[in-house]
Amino acid sequence: MLRTPVPADAAPLTAAVGAAYEHLRHWMVWASPHYSQEDAIQWIEGKIGGRTETGDVPLLIVDTDDQLLGAIGLHAIDRLNDRATLGYWLRPEATGAGVATKATRLLADYALSNRAIHRVEITMSVENEPSRRVAERAGATYEGVAVEYLKHGDRFHDAHRFYFLANQSRH
Numbered sequence: 001m002l003r004t005p006v007p008a009d010a011a012p013l014t015a016a017v018g019a020a021y022e023h024l025r026h027w028m029v030w031a032s033p034h035y036s037q038e039d040a041i042q043w044i045e046g047k048i049g050g051r052t053e054t055g056d057v058p059l060l061i062v063d064t065d066d067q068l069l070g071a072i073g074l075h076a077i078d079r080l081n082d083r084a085t086l087g088y089w090l091r092p093e094a095t096g097a098g099v100a101t102k103a104t105r106l107l108a109d110y111a112l113s114n115r116a117i118h119r120v121e122i123t124m125s126v127e128n129e130p131s132r133r134v135a136e137r138a139g140a141t142y143e144g145v146a147v148e149y150l151k152h153g154d155r156f157h158d159a160h161r162f163y164f165l166a167n168q169s170r171h
Ligand SMILES: CC(C)(COP(=O)(O)OP(=O)(O)OC[C@H]1O[C@@H](n2cnc3c(N)ncnc32)[C@H](O)[C@@H]1OP(=O)(O)O)[C@@H](O)C(=O)NCCC(=O)NCCS
Pocket: 023, 024, 027, 028, 087, 088, 089, 090, 091, 094, 095, 096, 097, 098, 099, 100, 101, 102, 123, 124, 125, 128, 130, 131, 133, 134, 137
C-alpha cells in the first residue's frame, strides 16, 4: 500500500534510511550517513532532499501491517507543463518481490488518472540496472538516454528516461 506519511513516521523512516544507507547512497542524492529526523520531517512535509520548492508528493510504501518497506513520490512537479518525476527506494529486505514495480504502477495511475498531471517521468543513471528494470516492468515507455542528466555525488551520470502519459494504456 501507499500512504501519506505523518510526523510519527519520522523516527522509523530515519532508522530505515540509516540501515539502508549502503544500498541507497549511490543513487539517492539525499541519502547520508547523517540522515536525521529533521531530514525525515522535511521529506514528510513535501520537501524531498531538503529542497524548498513545494508541491512534492511523498508517500510511504507499507505492508499490510503498516511496516515500512520504502518510499515513492512525485517531485520536480512542473505545473506549466503538467509534468512530474517519479522516484522510489526500498529497504534492502523488501527488494526482489515486485514491491517497487507495483508501487510505481499505483502512483503513476493515480497521478495521471485525475488529469492534473499529463506526463510522469522516471529517470535513472544508466548504471542503475535494478531501477531501469522497475520502470520497464511497470510499463513505462522508454525514451532514450539523456546525457549527464543526473548528478550523483560529484559526478554527472547519463540517464535512461522513461515516461507514462495520461490516456496511455499501462497494463
Ligand atoms: C530500485 C529498487 C527499488 C528496485 O528494487 P527491486 O526489488 O529490484 O524492484 P521490485 O520491487 O520491482 O522487484 C523486482 C524483483 O522482484 C522479482 N519479483 C518477484 N515477484 C514479483 C512480482 N510479483 N512482480 C514483479 N517482480 C517480482 C522480479 O523478478 C525482480 O527481481 P530481479 O530484478 O532479480 O529480476 C531497489 O534496488 C532500490 O531501492 N535501490 C536503491 C534506490 C534506487 O536506486 N532508487 C531508484 C533511483 S532512480
